[in-house]
Amino acid sequence: MASQISQSELRGLVLGILARREAYGVEIAAALAAQPAGEMPDIAEGAVYPALRWLERQGLAVTHWVEVGEGAPRRRYYRLTPRGARVAARDGLGKTRPQPHPSVSAVRS
Amino acid sequence: MSEPAGAQARLAAQVESILNGAAFRKRDRDDLAEELYGHLWQRWQDGLASGLDEEAAADQAIRSFGQPARLSRDVTLAYHSRLYASTIGVLLPTVVTPSEKPRAYFAVWLVHFATFFAVTGLWVRALMEWTPVRAGIGVAGCLLAYLAVFAAFAAYGARQRWALGFARIELPFLFWWGALLAWSGMAAEQLEASVVGLLVAFVVMTVAQTPPRADDSPGRPALAAARSLAAARSLAAARSLAAGRSLAAGRSLVRVALSFIPRDWRLRSLSAWMYDRPIPRRLLAGLSGMLIVGSALPFVALNVADPTQIGPADMQVQLSVACTTSSSGDVSAIDVTASFSFKRTDLWPNGLMRALSGGGTTDQIALAVEGARPNGIPMITPQLTQATTGRDATDGSPLAFAPTGGDGMAVTALPDSASFKAGHHYEVTSNYSVAPGLRPGDVTPITFGYDHLERFYLQATAGCGQTSTAQRVSKLYVIGP
Numbered sequence: 001m002a003s004q005i006s007q008s009e010l011r012g013l014v015l016g017i018l019a020r021r022e023a024y025g026v027e028i029a030a031a032l033a034a035q036p037a038g039e040m041p042d043i044a045e046g047a048v049y050p051a052l053r054w055l056e057r058q059g060l061a062v063t064h065w066v067e068v069g070e071g072a073p074r075r076r077y078y079r080l081t082p083r084g085a086r087v088a089a090r091d092g093l094g095k096t097r098p099q100p101h102p103s104v105s106a107v108r109s
Numbered sequence: 110m111s112e113p114a115g116a117q118a119r120l121a122a123q124v125e126s127i128l129n130g131a132a133f134r135k136r137d138r139d140d141l142a143e144e145l146y147g148h149l150w151q152r153w154q155d156g157l158a159s160g161l162d163e164e165a166a167a168d169q170a171i172r173s174f175g176q177p178a179r180l181s182r183d184v185t186l187a188y189h190s191r192l193y194a195s196t197i198g199v200l201l202p203t204v205v206t207p208s209e210k211p212r213a214y215f216a217v218w219l220v221h222f223a224t225f226f227a228v229t230g231l232w233v234r235a236l237m238e239w240t241p242v243r244a245g246i247g248v249a250g251c252l253l254a255y256l257a258v259f260a261a262f263a264a265y266g267a268r269q270r271w272a273l274g275f276a277r278i279e280l281p282f283l284f285w286w287g288a289l290l291a292w293s294g295m296a297a298e299q300l301e302a303s304v305v306g307l308l309v310a311f312v313v314m315t316v317a318q319t320p321p322r323a324d325d326s327p328g329r330p331a332l333a334a335a336r337s338l339a340a341a342r343s344l345a346a347a348r349s350l351a352a353g354r355s356l357a358a359g360r361s362l363v364r365v366a367l368s369f370i371p372r373d374w375r376l377r378s379l380s381a382w383m384y385d386r387p388i389p390r391r392l393l394a395g396l397s398g399m400l401i402v403g404s405a406l407p408f409v410a411l412n413v414a415d416p417t418q419i420g421p422a423d424m425q426v427q428l429s430v431a432c433t434t435s436s437s438g439d440v441s442a443i444d445v446t447a448s449f450s451f452k453r454t455d456l457w458p459n460g461l462m463r464a465l466s467g468g469g470t471t472d473q474i475a476l477a478v479e480g481a482r483p484n485g486i487p488m489i490t491p492q493l494t495q496a497t498t499g500r501d502a503t504d505g506s507p508l509a510f511a512p513t514g515g516d517g518m519a520v521t522a523l524p525d526s527a528s529f530k531a532g533h534h535y536e537v538t539s540n541y542s543v544a545p546g547l548r549p550g551d552v553t554p555i556t557f558g559y560d561h562l563e564r565f566y567l568q569a570t571a572g573c574g575q576t577s578t579a580q581r582v583s584k585l586y587v588i589g590p
Contacts, residue, residue, distance in 0.1 A: 007186055025148050044175025045152070046127070049145060050183035053137075057187060072154075073147035076140070 005043055007051065014051045015084065016093035018061060022079035025049055052078055060084030116167035120149040123171050130181030130386050132198035133188045138205065141184070149174060178386070199388055200260050200396075204267040213379040217276050221262045224279040224400075228254045231407050238460035242415040250406020257399035270383035271393060278397050282404060417456040421565050421581040424451045428557040432549060432573035440549055443541040443573075447557050448502065450534045458562055496540050499523075503533040549573055558585040 005013075017023060017031050029045040055061040061084050065074045080088060087093075124145045128138060149170045156166025174180070185198040232251030235244045258279070265272035414420075426449040433442040457464040499508030508523075529535065552573050559567040559579060569579035 007183065025144060026151050029148070044180070045148065045173050046145065046175040046180045047183055049141070049148070050180070050187040053133075053141070053184065054187040073143060073150050075147060076144045 005047075007054075010043065010047060011051045011054055012091070012093060014048055015055060015060065015080070015088050015091075018055070018078055018080050019085065019088035019093050022077050024066075024075040024077045025052065026075075028052070028078075055084065060087060116153065116163040117150070119167050120153060120170065121146055123149060123174065123177065126177045127180045127184065128202075129204050129384055130178060130202050131184035132194070132202050133184055135203050135205075138203060145174075195389075196392060197260070199386075199392065200264050200269065200271070201267055202269070202384075202386075204269070204384060206266060206268055211379045211382045214382075217273060217379065218265065220276045220279050220283070221258070221265050221272070223283055224258050225255075225262050227283065228258055228404065231404075235407055235410070236460075237462035239410070240415040240455075240460065241417045241457055243410040243413060244460065246410035246413060247407035250403045250410070253399045253403030253406070254401075255403070257396040257403065260396060268383045270380060270385040271388045273380055273383055275393075275396065278400060282400060418458060418564065419451065419453055419455055419561070421567060423453050424449060424561075424567075426557075426559050426567050426569065426579035427576060428555070428569035428571045428579060429576040430555050430571045430573055432552060434549060435545070437545070438548070439545050440543050440547045440552055440573075441545075443543060443552065443555070444538060445541070445555055445557065446536055446538045447559070447569075448534060448536045449559070451529050451531050453531045454529050455562075497537065498540075499535065499537040501530075501533050502536050503530075508535055508537065558582075560585055 013032060014028055017028050023031070025048055026045075028048045029043075032043050032048065033045075052061065056063060056078070059081060061078045061080050063076050063078050065076055067074055124142050127145065128142060133141070152170035152173065153163075153166045156169045157163065159166075161169065181202070182194060182198075185194040185202075189198055228251055232248050232255065235247030235251060238244075239247055257275075261272045261275040261279070265276070426447060429446045429448075431444040431446075432440050433444070435441040500506065501508055523537075554570045554572045554575075556568060556570045557579065561567075566582050566585045567579035568582045568585060569577040571577040
């Protein structure tokens with residue numbers, strides 16, 4: 001599945017999902033994939049991780065590891081920082097279903 | 110993350126493939142690897158739960174995760190700009206190099222190091238010892254080459270196969286670099302700068318985290334240093350041989366250059382150990398160009414006329430000779446006066462290092478009689494005593510200089526030309542008392558030579574009671590101390 005979305009758009013989508021609740025990568029990828037066909041471009045599941053890492057590096061999200069069970073890898077959960085929440089609120093992200101929003105690319109730490 | 114097996118090993122390999130193609134903070138690698146593997150693992154479990162076998166579930170998880178090359182680039186973009194991601198990010202991904210390396214690894218590492226060392230030594234020397242414009246050109250050229258070599262050096266530490274290919278370009282570079290040094294007679298003077306270069310190279314090498322690495326055995330850096338010095342010494346030996354410009358010297362140089370080439374079978378083994386990923390051809394061509402053009406610029410700089418340095422037209426020199434006769438009609442004394450003035454003076458004529466350390470006595474004034482005696486010692490005979498004085502004739506202050514001649518030699522070292530003032534007139538006078546018996550007609554014309562930092566020479570000749578303006582000559586017949 002080829003990614004057909006720009007980095008800034010994907011970051012906006014991920015920020016919108018995190019504005020509703022904290023989540024880990026698989027959940028975020030699933031949330032993106034759950035959008036009605038035709039409304040969302042194809043997004044490779046792995047593409048959410050560079051976006052998440054960017055949000056963390058910009059100070060918009062923080063992470064913590066959660067043990068799942070014996071034999072299973074830990075999960076890394078992301079939640080927005082107050083600054084991330086302000087950016088999400090400013091751009092109207094997270095109130096409705098995820099929408100591409102390029103303005104996140106303008107965020108600077 | 111424990112060592113996976115079977116289908117799980119494929120998932121882990123997929124993660125490695127993605128991360129090995131990305132440039133990011135090294136300390137983030139473990140977290141990223143665990144996170145990406147966790148995703149693939151969970152998707153793999155989902156596939157198993159839906160009834161797929163292990164391999165099919167792994168295939169599905171890997172396929173839906175995305176193309177490794179694209180994900181590598183996206184990870185790089187999470188850390189760096191687009192420009193970085195498409196240049197340095199391609200050349201220098203964040204790769205962990207295990208302590209166990211193929212046998213040929215260190216041989217090729219030496220090629221990178223020797224190139225790095227050669228370039229570092231030259232730009233340090235250019236910066237410290239060359240005149241400003243020449244230093245500027247030389248350092249700019251060196252920096253160009255330096256960046257290319259540094260990138261290759263760091264990439265080699267990151268197991269990038271392109272750095273292996275780049276080493277093949279560096280080999281002939283090292284060959285002609287050594288030959289050019291020998292040809293230009295810079296080999297001996299290169300030594301001090303090379304020592305500084307060695308230190309700088311090790312510091313940068315440590316920063317670049319190329320081998321020797323912190324997680325290697327403590328003896329490895331020492332071994333690396335010893336082998337590098339041994340290689341440098343053999344190159345120096347070849348350079349001294351080449352000074353003789355013999356055929357044997359040429360063969361020695363070739364042997365030294367060839368000694369850096371690892372045996373073919375080892376190189377193939379090493380090549381298989383490196384990571385191969387597409388590097389834009391233009392990027393590699395640019396790096397090669399930076400190395401070749403950059404390393405040639407210092408030698409071009411040495412032949413560039415530096416406008417910050419004065420030439421013959423910027424100064425005027427006059428020679429006047431006065432002979433005193435005794436009551437018997439013999440010449441009892443000869444006063445030789447050289448007066449000179451500068452329209453402007455040199456800027457850092459001996460480089461930044463000498464400028465910072467206060468310059469030095471580098472100009473030379475030589476006085477001589479007895480006509481033209483090519484390669485002979487300038488003498489005034491029969492001479493009893495000789496005293497030389499100097500002054501700034503414009504403000505009357507004494508001129509600091511040290512007569513270096515003795516027993517008839519009349520060579521005087523002047524202060525650095527940068528310490529003179531433009532527009533001032535300076536005089537250097539040598540008073541000779543002469544033994545009885547020298548008739549005025551026997552006094553041969555006295556020649557005065559001015560050597561300006563071995564860049565240009567002025568020379569004048571005058572007999573008793575005469576004054577002469579110095580003219581430019583290609584070589585002084587008066588030899589310095």
